[in-house]
Amino acid sequence: MAKEVNSSPHVQSPLMGVQRGAPRRSPFWPILAGVIGAVFIYAGGTKAWDPIAFTRDIQNFHILPWPLGVRLAFYLPWVEILCGLALLTGYLRGGAVAILTSLTVVFIGAMIAAKVRGIDLECGCFGSATKNLPFIWHLMLDFALLAALLALWSVSPRNRARR
Structure with a gap:
């Protein structure tokens, strides 16, 4: 009798409509994470290569006291490099x-605050590679990086689980 029920054309399989295998993921997000990771590795590398110049760049903002600016100049590049590597490898990406x-x-806020106070500065984001760019180009680059980071944050597995 059970054999007749299973062979009936009206009985549907419990797996009907379920895809087998892992869901397909877009390759866009890992590529974007890799590009942003490479950007921060490059930016951190140029600062780590010459921390004295980066200290001067930090002090040009006239926000931090000298001792804190020096510490920031020596540690921040390595944070950027390690975070860039995390984006490239996918390990601790969130x-x-x-x-x-x-x-x-914070950097966008510091740049805008410096501009509002009339301080004309070169940000030092990418070493000498972007020294001659106008302020608006620096700002657009930083907002593009921020948009990409927010996009990566929005598709992170933790955020998808919260929805």
């Missing part, structure tokens, strides 16, 4: 995105 997003927001 934490790296959170840290880099925070750093980018």
Whole structure:
């Protein structure tokens, strides 16, 4: 009798409509994470290569006292490099995105504050590679990085689980 029920054309399989295998993921997000990771590795590398110049760049903002600026100049590049590596490898990607997003927001705020106070500065973001760019280009680059980081944050597995 059970054999007749299973062979009936009206009985549906319990797996009907369920895809087998892992769901397909877009390759866009890992590529974006890799590109952003490479950008921060490069930016951190140029600062780590010459921390004295980066200290001067930090002091040009006239926000931090000298001792804190020196410490920041020696440690911040390595944070950027490690977070960039995390984005490239996918290991601790969510934490790296959170840290880099925070750093980018603080940096954008510092740049705008300096401009409002009439301080004309070169940000030192990418060493000498971007020294001659106008302020608006620096700002657009930073907002593009922020948008990419927020996009990566929005597709992180933790955020998808909260929805």
